[in-house]
Amino acid sequence: MTEPDVTPKSRVWVEINLDTIERNFHHIQEAVKPLQVLAVLKANAYGLGVEKIAERLNRAGAAGFCVAELKEALPLVKFGKPVQILGAVLDYEIPEAVRNHIILGITDLEVARKISMESVRQGVTTEVQLKVDTGMGRLGILEPDVLHVAKEVVKLPNLDLKGIYTHFPIAYHGADRYSFAQAARFLGIIEKLAQHGIVLEKRHIANSDAINNCPFACVPPFTHVRAGINLHGSFDTEGQRALKLEPVLSLKTYLVAVRTLPAGHTIGYGCTCKLFRDTRVGTIAAGYADGLPLNLSNRGYVLVKGRLCPILGRLSMDYTTISLDSFEEGEVKPGEIVTCIGGEGADRITVEDWAQIKGTHSYDIICSFGTRVERVCVTDH
Ligand SMILES: Cc1ncc(COP(=O)(O)O)c(C=O)c1O
Secondary structure (H helix, E strand, O other), X not given: OOEEOOOOOOOEEEEEEHHHHHHHHHHHHHHHOOOEEEEEOHHHHHHOOHHHHHHHHHHHOOOEEEEOOHHHHHXXXXXXXXXXXXXXXXXXXXXXXXXXXXXXXXXXXHHHHHHHHHHHHHOOOEEEEEEEEOOOOOOOEEHHHHXXXXXXXXXXXXEEEEEEEXXXXXXXXXXXXHHHHHHHHHHHHHHHHHHOXXXXXXXXXXXXXXXXXXXXXXXXXXXXXXXXXXXXXXXXXXXXXXXXXXXXXXXXXXEEEEEEEOOOOEEOHHHOEXXXXXXXXXXXXXXXXXXXXXXXXXXXXXXXXXXXXXXXXOOOXXXXXXXXXXXXXXXXXXXXXXXXEEOOHHHOEOHHHHHHHHOOOHHHHHOOOOOOOEEEEEEOO
């Protein structure tokens, strides 16, 4: 039985089970040991609320936290674990990042010089890691330049060059030529640096897709994996799911109206649904502003009293209409809690179900819950 720690004060809320997150973390840790797990908590822990999730993962034994930018890094410093900005560092972020001992990625020599200068100015040493582009095509030092950049970085004052990392764009394809070649090139770079006396203690490449599909990326000489979506029990819609992880979230709302509409009545904007018989129709207090994909219109389901109820018509911003025809008169009333994602057994509605209907991936679904959706942490007890 899962009970919210606090009573939701919103029409729509997402319940995040911290015990499940912790179990998922331990599964990942077990699967990749002796490598350590860095928890990727960017974008407010993928929109689920970073504070409590970080607190739990810190206790569970995460080796550190990875984020996208300074604003996300600062609240994590208090846990006393390494906090790393994975992507580009902007000029205005450098002084505060250095002051707070955030680990910074070196994407080119110029940024390394700026971080060094600021570290000298503050009289501190900053840990940096080389961010190498082995095939993502987004950010980082290209293979032919890595040795030169590394040799320059080690000469710069007040920098401690401790690590190197790169990122897979299609790890869900598994050990295909692309990811395998990327890992091989990356290992070649590490080896070449070592031959020139630059031995880097932290070496990482694997994200969730790689943890499930690329065993070669989760063994020494790599030292860490960077896990994000797997912590939430979600996977890319493509690729295999080697780990047995549990979904951590349920999205819930209230039924606000139950009415019987006559045959011939249409439902919602665009009149995309016309009733062919008198139908018991429910209206729930969640719409696309809360993160329900518009593609659920006339296609998706929600759970009322554990029973799947089809969505009728087009979703609107604040409301969605459903068929309650499978219930007897008076069996469900306004105020009933409705599960949009969650539930048990075969009728469970998952993040991946929505991703499939929307033609997207689970990251997009989780990151799209609206700002008025309350994030409520729950536990198993
Ligand atoms: C560089 C980097 N590493 C790791 C991750 C974590 O990815 P995932 O959520 O697939 O585990 C991300 C997220 O996009 C990333 O940008």
